[in-house]
Amino acid sequence: MTDKGNKSLTTLADDQTHVAITIYNDGTGLVKDTRSLNLPDGNFDLIFMDVASQIDPTSVHFVSRTNPGSIGILEQNYEYDLVSTEALYKRHIDMPVKLRNKQGREMEGVLLAYDQGKVVIQTVSGIVIVNNATEAEFSELPEGLITRPTLRWSLISAKAGVNVCEMSYLSDGMNWKANYVAVVDKDDDNLDLAGWVTIDNTSGASYKDANLKLVAGEVHRAPPEEPPYVRSPSVLKSMALGAGAPSFEEESFFEYHLYTLQRPATVLNNQQKQISLLEADGVSVTKVFLFEPRVNYWYAKDSCRENVKVHLEFKNSEESGLGMPLPKGLIRVYKADSEGALQFIGEDRIDHTPKDEDMTIIMGEAFDVVGERTVLDQKKIGKKKHENIWDYEVEVRLRNHKDEDIEVKYVDRVWGDWEVKKSTHKYVEKSATKLEFVIKVKADSEEVLTYSIRRQI
Numbered sequence: 266m267t268d269k270g271n272k273s274l275t276t277l278a279d280d281q282t283h284v285a286i287t288i289y290n291d292g293t294g295l296v297k298d299t300r301s302l303n304l305p306d307g308n309f310d311l312i313f314m315d316v317a318s319q320i321d322p323t324s325v326h327f328v329s330r331t332n333p334g335s336i337g338i339l340e341q342n343y344e345y346d347l348v349s350t351e352a353l354y355k356r357h358i359d360m361p362v363k364l365r366n367k368q369g370r371e372m373e374g375v376l377l378a379y380d381q382g383k384v385v386i387q388t389v390s391g392i393v394i395v396n397n398a399t400e401a402e403f404s405e406l407p408e409g410l411i412t413r414p415t416l417r418w419s420l421i422s423a424k425a426g427v428n429v430c431e432m433s434y435l436s437d438g439m440n441w442k443a444n445y446v447a448v449v450d451k452d453d454d455n456l457d458l459a460g461w462v463t464i465d466n467t468s469g470a471s472y473k474d475a476n477l478k479l480v481a482g483e484v485h486r487a488p489p490e491e492p493p494y495v496r497s498p499s500v501l502k503s504m505a506l507g508a509g510a511p512s513f514e515e516e517s518f519f520e521y522h523l524y525t526l527q528r529p530a531t532v533l534n535n536q537q538k539q540i541s542l543l544e545a546d547g548v549s550v551t552k553v554f555l556f557e558p559r560v561n562y563w564y565a566k567d568s569c570r571e572n573v574k575v576h577l578e579f580k581n582s583e584e585s586g587l588g589m590p591l592p593k594g595l596i597r598v599y600k601a602d603s604e605g606a607l608q609f610i611g612e613d614r615i616d617h618t619p620k621d622e623d624m625t626i627i628m629g630e631a632f633d634v635v636g637e638r639t640v641l642d643q644k645k646i647g648k649k650k651h652e653n654i655w656d657y658e659v660e661v662r663l664r665n666h667k668d669e670d671i672e673v674k675y676v677d678r679v680w681g682d683w684e685v686k687k688s689t690h691k692y693v694e695k696s697a698t699k700l701e702f703v704i705k706v707k708a709d710s711e712e713v714l715t716y717s718i719r720r721q722i
Contacts, residue, residue, distance in 0.1 A: 272308065276300055278315035278473075282429065285476035286439065286532065290592075294439030294468060299431045304329075304336070306425040313416040317436035318469025320414065324435040327418065331428040340419040353403060354379035362386060363402040366395055414469065438468035441479050443542060443594030445615070447626075448607065449577070453552040456579070456598075460542035460591070462513070462524070466532050474529040479513070481592035481617055482521030512541045515589050522590045522617075548586040550579040553625075556636035556663065557676040568639040572630040573663070573673060575611075582621050591618045596626055633666040634673065634706075646719065653722045656686070661714040665706040675702040675714065681722045688716035 280300040287295040296317060304311075322343035329336045354376065362376045364384060372393055374386035384395040416432070441464045449456045462479060466472075513524040524542070532538060553576040558569045577598065581587045593616045599607040611628035618624055642658040663673050677700040685692060685700065692702045706712040 272305060273310045273312065274302070274304070275312040275314060276302055278471075281473070283476070284472050284474070285478070286472050287478040287480060288439045288441045288464060289480045290441070290482070292437055292440045294436050294466075295433065296436055296470075296472070297431060297433045299330070299429060301427060302430050303427050304420075304422050304425060304430075306422050308339070308419070308421050311418045311420050313418065313432060314413055316414055316416055316432075316434070316470060317438065318414045319436050319438040319467075320416075320469075321435045321437070322416070325416065326433045327430065329428040329430050331430075332424070332426075335423040336428070336430075337421045338418055339421060342417045344415045344417060351379070354384065354401070357403055360403075364395055364398045365400040367399055436468045436470075438466065440465045443481075443592040444539075445591075445594060445596035447577075447596060447598045449550065449598060449600045449610075451601070453577075453600075454550065455547050456550045456577070458543070458545045458548055458587070460544075460594075462540045462542045464532060464538045464540070466534055466536055466538075469534060471531070471533045471536075473531050475532060477526040477530045477532070479524040479526075479592075480518070480521050481524065481590065513543075522592070524592070542592075543587075543589065545586045548579055549584075550577050552576070553578050554631055554634055554671055554673045555676065556638075556661070556673055557678075558636070558638050566640060568637065570635065570637040572632070573634040573636050575628040575631050577626040577628060578623060580621070580623055581618050588620050590620055591615065591624075593617045598626060598628065634671065635664045635666075636673070636675070637662045637664075641715075654719065655722070656717060656719050658717050659715065661702075662711055663704060663706050663714070664711045666709060668708050670705065670707050673704050673706055673712075675704060676700070677702075679718060679720065681720045683718055683720045686717040686719055688714070690714050690716075692716070 280302065281298060282301050283297075283299040285297040289295075294317075298316070302311070320343070322341070325341065325343075327336075327338060327341075357376050358378070360376055362374065362384075364372045364386065366372070372386060372388055372395065374388035374393065376384070377387055377392070378385040382396065384398055384401075386393050386395065441462055444461045444463055446459045446461070447456045464477075464479075512528070513526055516523050516525070526540065530538070530540065555574045555576055556571070557574070558571060579585055579587075581589075581591060593614070595612060595614055597612040598610050600610050602608050611626070613626045613628070615624060615626070639660045639662075640657055641660050642656075644656045646652075646654040646656055659677075661675055663675070665671055665673075678698055679700055680698055685694075688702075690702050690704055692700055695701045700718075702714060704712055704714055
C-alpha cells in the first residue's frame with residue numbers, strides 16, 4: 266500500500282492476503298478480496314485498485330475484519346474511464362499535440378478533432394487532416410483518466426492502525442461448465458467416466474492462489490431495467506490442465522450444489538482453465554435400442570420407417586461407481602476399436618443430475634436395426650355425433666441385421682383417454698401419454714408386434 270498525498274491511500278493487488286472467488290453458471294462471479302491496510306484515523310480517501318473491469322459497483326461491500334464497525338463509508342466512486350487511444354485524443358481537444366504520419370513526417374499543433382482514426386490539428390501553416398497517425402505525443406495524462414478500474418472510498422476511521430479489510434463484489438465475465446469423457450468397454454457393459462470443470466475468466470482481473478468455489482444450479486438474477494451493455498468477447502489466450510482427482514469437494518448449499526476446490530488456484534484474466542472434477546471406473550451401463558417414431562400416425566395406412574436409436578443408460582449411484590450430484594454439461598463417449606485405438610462414438614448434453622437419478626446419453630442411430638410402424642386399420646366406435654371414440658390396429662416390425670440377439674424398447678405416445686384392447690407382447694403404461702414395449706429380436710431376424718388401442722379424443 267502506498268501513500269499518495271495527505272489522507273489519501275492507494276492499495277494494489279500486492280497488498281492482498283487472501284482472495285476467494287465463487288463462480289456461477291450464468292457468467293457471474295463473486296470476488297472476496299482481503300487486504301492488509303495501515304489506515305489513518307479521521308477522514309481519508311482509500312483508492313482500491315486491481316479490481317475486475319466488469320465489476321458491478323452496486324454490489325460492493327467493504328468491511329474491516331480487524332475492527333468491525335470502526336470504519337464508516339461516507340462515499341463510494343467507481344472510476345472506469347480507462348486510458349485508450351480514443352480517450353487520450355478526446356481529452357486533448359484544444360491542447361498541443363505532436364504527430365508523425367506513415368511517411369515519417371512530424372507535425373505539431375493544437376488538436377481540433379478526432380474521429381475513428383482521423384486527426385484534425387491546427388498548425389502554424391493551417392489546418393491539417395491526418396489519417397491513421399503512427400505516433401502521437403501528448404504532454405501529460407489528462408486528469409480523470411486511469412490505467413485500470415478503481416474504486417475510491419471516502420472513509421472515516423475511529424483509530425489508526427493495521428486493518429485486515431475485506432472487499433467483496435459481483436462481476437460479469439466469469440463462467441464455468443462441466444465436460445465429461447466416457448470410455449465404454451468391449452461389451453458395452455461398463456464405462457470409465459472422467460469429469461472436468463472448464464473455467465473461463467474474462468472479468469478483467471487475475472486472481473492469484475484463490476480459494477475457488479463453483480455453484481451448480483439456476484440462481485435467479487433480477488432482469489436489468491434496460492438492455493445490458495454487451496462487451497466484446499475476449500480472446501482466450503491460454504489453457505491450463507489440472508491434475509489429480511478428485512479435486513473438488515461437493516456439498517449441498519441452499520437449493521444448489523457447491524463444489525470447493527481442495528487447493529488454491531490461480532485464475533488469470535483471459536484464461537481458460539480445466540480442473541479435474543471426478544474420476545469413476547467401471548460404472549455399470551446398459552445399451553438401449555429405442556424405437557420411438559416421430560410421426561403422428563392416427564390415420565389408416567399411415568406408416569413410418571426409421572433407424573432405431575441407441576442410448577446408454579446408467580444410474581448416478583454409489584453402487585454404479587458414482588453417487589455425487591453431477592453439474593450439467595457435455596459428455597463425449599469413446600470406445601476402443603479392434604486395434605485398441607479409441608474412437609469417438611457420440612456425445613450428448615446432460616442436465617444437473619442429483620445422486621441416485623437415472624442418466625441417459627443419446628448416442629445416435631443403430632446402423633443394423635430398423636423399425637417400421639403401420640396403422641393397419643382405423644374405425645370409429647362412437648355412434649353419436651359427440652362420441653369421438655376410435656379403435657386403431659397398429660403393427661410394428663423390428664428388423665435386427667446384427668449377428669447377436671438384442672432387445673428393442675418401443676415407445677408409443679398416445680393422447681386423450683385410451684386403453685389397450687389387445688397386444689401380442691407385454692407392455693407397460695409408463696404414464697398417461699406413454700406406452701412402452703420391450704421386445705426381444707433374435708439375430709438376423711424380424712419380430713412383429715401388433716396391438717389395438719381405443720381412444721376417446
